Amino acid sequence: MASLRVTPRALNHYSATFRPRLLRPRCQPRFPAKQTRWSSATTEPHQPAADGTTHGAPSSQKEIRFTSESYPNIKRDVRFGELSEKDVQYFKGLLGTESAVIDGISQDATDDLEPFNSDWMRKYKGHTKLVVKPGSTAEVSKILRYCNENMLAVVPQGGNSGLVGGSVPVFDEIVINMSRMNKIRDFDEVSGTLVVDAGCILEVVDHFLAEKSHIFPLDLGAKGSCHIGGNVATNAGGLRLLRYGSLHGNVLGIEAVLPDGTIMDDLSRLRKNNTGYDIKQLFIGGEGTIGIITGVSILCPQRSKATNVAFFGLESFDKVQQAFRAAKGRLSEILSAFELMDGQSQDLVHTVTHKKRPLEGQYPFYCLIETSGSNPDHDSEKLESFLEHVMGEEIVSDGVLAQDETQIQSLWSWREGIPECLGHWGGVYKYDLSIPLPELYQLVEDTRERLKSAGLVGDDEKYPVVGVVGYGHMGDSNLHLNVATRRFDKEVEEQLEPFVYEWIAKRNGSISAEHGLGLAKKPYIGYSRSETMIRLMKQIKDLYDPKGIMNPYKYI
């Protein structure tokens, strides 16, 4: 193989900092926390504005506002029954063990109910007085049938790690928490087919698979708490989507309980099964509004033996697109992540963390590229060929290549640290958007220009906006547009909305790429879906949940 043909400065940099030819990629680095999540380690989550954006001064652990107060326009549906002690007795009798029911009806259980009433971001809080924890699909069926017959509203709850308020009640809906259904039912090592209870925790499952040299085809920052059932119900995207595709392709079967108690026994282990409508697909991304997923069958790929990470500076978004195209062509089957970070996002990370930047110069754009493959030598060679191309053609201006897992983690931290650092000054307006790739970054520029023209952005305290940044899963056309602010200012919000949503609608983008609708995005679905599609969705909702007891006030 020819030696690297790179620009002198870049060559120096490469030589001085890392030795690409001495790469020792390690197995399976721990993937970073999902970049769109607040980290509670250094910044407290903030109160949501009424529109669901995260904003406001840091709040203490005691100050979560009730969703019913944050969203005063949402009224409790009077058709729903009020829970009585008789209902509680039914559930206690059904579930047997005391620990399977948290009863706030016949006693005060506020503290015990708190973790089920509020989300981990501390943005949403409900008024439930009853949590039930079924231990089997049959129990879920009996619970739902009872609730449906008695018009009792329910909220299915997995790991409660969602970002749009979908997994906690708004009023007094019964929480059906799936954590007791946590068995790995079956794994076939030849086909890679895994069957699990919905309440299995992603990380537990992935550890189980690691012992068998397989991986779960999905990875998330919340892996330590999120449930497989919740992942499937919200059609979680995450970091492996570029490589392994979406859950719509990987999920082979679903066992779910419909509101009337019907058990939908579609837990196929088969990769191919063309015998009728693929109804389970409606439950993937259905966010618990037409039934509760109780079991999942999913195809799991072999675990890669090698991982490499490279980090680049680029002069324009056009160059970023060229680099992405080159990565697809030259890294091809081993490309497992292509992440975009703009210069402003990296400046803010640097300002907050004071860490030494990975590159000496500063650039308007940065990319993080990860490869995962079965042969470390081959992967390194492919990466070198890619580097030779993108540096020789001056597509990238500079770059570094991680030499070990510590460096892999260090490079990832410049990507994963963004959301945390953005919260340093105050609240952040966060948008999770899909945009056709050629226009992906234009939204950030347009938004920045708009806020600057309105005199809202600046370096000192008199300006409400600290900065407008863009980053995200470039490989999936998924942009995270974030506006970091010092304080709440009505004018900022008025400049942003409906501007951002209208901008997305004009490009046929998505106002929620991977987070779902939940409570937060419900009002904005019309920007991404036509009236026809919304009508067809409501048809589906009415078909499966005619009484509307499933996860009310949310989704569509």
Next chain:
Amino acid sequence: MASLRVTPRALNHYSATFRPRLLRPRCQPRFPAKQTRWSSATTEPHQPAADGTTHGAPSSQKEIRFTSESYPNIKRDVRFGELSEKDVQYFKGLLGTESAVIDGISQDATDDLEPFNSDWMRKYKGHTKLVVKPGSTAEVSKILRYCNENMLAVVPQGGNSGLVGGSVPVFDEIVINMSRMNKIRDFDEVSGTLVVDAGCILEVVDHFLAEKSHIFPLDLGAKGSCHIGGNVATNAGGLRLLRYGSLHGNVLGIEAVLPDGTIMDDLSRLRKNNTGYDIKQLFIGGEGTIGIITGVSILCPQRSKATNVAFFGLESFDKVQQAFRAAKGRLSEILSAFELMDGQSQDLVHTVTHKKRPLEGQYPFYCLIETSGSNPDHDSEKLESFLEHVMGEEIVSDGVLAQDETQIQSLWSWREGIPECLGHWGGVYKYDLSIPLPELYQLVEDTRERLKSAGLVGDDEKYPVVGVVGYGHMGDSNLHLNVATRRFDKEVEEQLEPFVYEWIAKRNGSISAEHGLGLAKKPYIGYSRSETMIRLMKQIKDLYDPKGIMNPYKYI
């Protein structure tokens, strides 16, 4: 890299026949014809038995029986209107051009209608007197609205290359042929997102993509005639599924027209879009029973630069499974096909073709392994490492590696030639089944034993059965069980059915892995789906097509 550690005989064989280290893999071999299709080159397709299996003496081009005669139990639904000249005038006025309507109402057009009334296998034949060829989604909408209002049944028709009689009428249903909607609407080279009319021919699209170094994520023997819309409507599997996954994961958006004329405008180009139920999934594999697909948006991968093919002999199905596991582990991201052929299937191919066998010895099992990757050297090295393992561990007994495209084609011919050769003696009972991998081959053994015990299998003319063979897409757990016969014998059929279906049902397999239900498999869905699932499917059918005009008498 260490030199190959192989058994002496195998080493000799490798040395004598091919030189693994001198491999010169070529770009993109033409994939073989789908193995489950009859080739009309040497054997005529046969008349279907009443149950939809292919059987009987070869028929001439003039002798296709009407489906209404082969399936006398199916009666025309009297609720459907009879076509009148007034209806024809409406369609002529709507579609404008003369060539867009084939009118057998106001004139005799039997010959012109023939290709639309009968399928390519010449197994099914309808009585339609009207074919309409819309040129736009708006025209499809107006056609369906008119038909729905006037209770006129329709059959959506793509390339008419299906295997279960789904794309031709049974009685006088109007054929809506999509061939005029054949424009490639858009392709984005950075994201790989392609948007096409439903009537685009797969091969045309794949050639278009080849020029842009991409491939369509699906390949079929019928690629020269099948339409993308039909591929999606039947959830076609094909040869690339092992590598690129199913259409449920790759299709990003669908434009379809519902029976009432509603245009479902869900033609998203986005890889991620979590804004509501993924309704388009119902149309993937819906076989034209709830609407007509008019446009498809799909994610297309980069085209691989290198392809290798190896062919092995193995002593047991257990060894085949070990080889598959090794291929997954060592070929990993470059594995693009893992095909199984049993010894009997290869014996029959040899008997018919007299071609020199790829291996000197004979084995109970053979595998064909294909790799596709971005770096020919790396792929060869991976394949060598795999060979070293499977020969060193005596997982495979012997093997050859193709050195150029001619050899690649030659090896594939031992896989793709099976269906054609099976038809050499007479009719063939063909089953397309998904079975959990560990038991995949057991069905062949059980079926063979069953027919042998009944005294039906033998080498001379007095036995109706020539042989029972198994082959298929091992990587997808997809078995093709074929019973080659000399003549129709009621006892053979009685031994096979419902035995095969019951065997499948006991293992939660699928009675139609990739071919769909159509007319042929409709009666057997209960062997693969529960009553609950069938009820839920009928709900969906009733929701979208309450008058039942879409592709009647088929599916569920």
